[in-house]
Amino acid sequence: MAGNRCDSCGKLAALTFPEEVEISDEEFDQETGHYSFTARIVRSSECCGVELKEANLEVEGDVNLEAIYDEDPSLRGEELEMEVEAECSDRTEGKGRGLKTFFVVSGTVKIKRPGLGRDLVEDTFSDEIQASHMDEL
Numbered sequence: 001m002a003g004n005r006c007d008s009c010g011k012l013a014a015l016t017f018p019e020e021v022e023i024s025d026e027e028f029d030q031e032t033g034h035y036s037f038t039a040r041i042v043r044s045s046e047c048c049g050v051e052l053k054e055a056n057l058e059v060e061g062d063v064n065l066e067a068i069y070d071e072d073p074s075l076r077g078e079e080l081e082m083e084v085e086a087e088c089s090d091r092t093e094g095k096g097r098g099l100k101t102f103f104v105v106s107g108t109v110k111i112k113r114p115g116l117g118r119d120l121v122e123d124t125f126s127d128e129i130q131a132s133h134m135d136e137l
């Protein structure tokens with residue numbers, strides 16, 4: 001495996017764990033309950049904090065909106081919003097030279113009505129990428 005060279009100091013760099021999950025392109029279809037978003041994780045050089053690798057996971061799923069509307073018909077036609085909570089963990093497969101590391105992005109999608117102090121429905125998701133398959137920056 002080729003080492004990762006830090007763009008800033010030029011040394012071979014250890015890579016940070018991708019703690020942060022950046023969520024973008026959130027889309028939620030109020031007709032169908034379908035949601036999608038992009039979850040980005042980044043690994044930086046430990047020496048200088050320069051971003052060296054990234055992965056953009058396209059996540060999608062569905063929530064059951066009919067259950068919400070059955071319970072409270074007045075919500076039909078109201079504007080709903082989604083909130084994504086995500087975290088990154090890792091897991092490994094195999095041993096020794098065959099060891100593979102995967103980064104797992106998992107969390108919860110919450111559907112809310114702005115101003116209403118509770119979540120209407122939520123869904124959980126999980127997606128992963130093999131560490132060696134992350135894109136070079």
Ligand SMILES: [Zn+2]
Binds near residue numbers: 007009045047
């Ligand atoms: Zn460096």
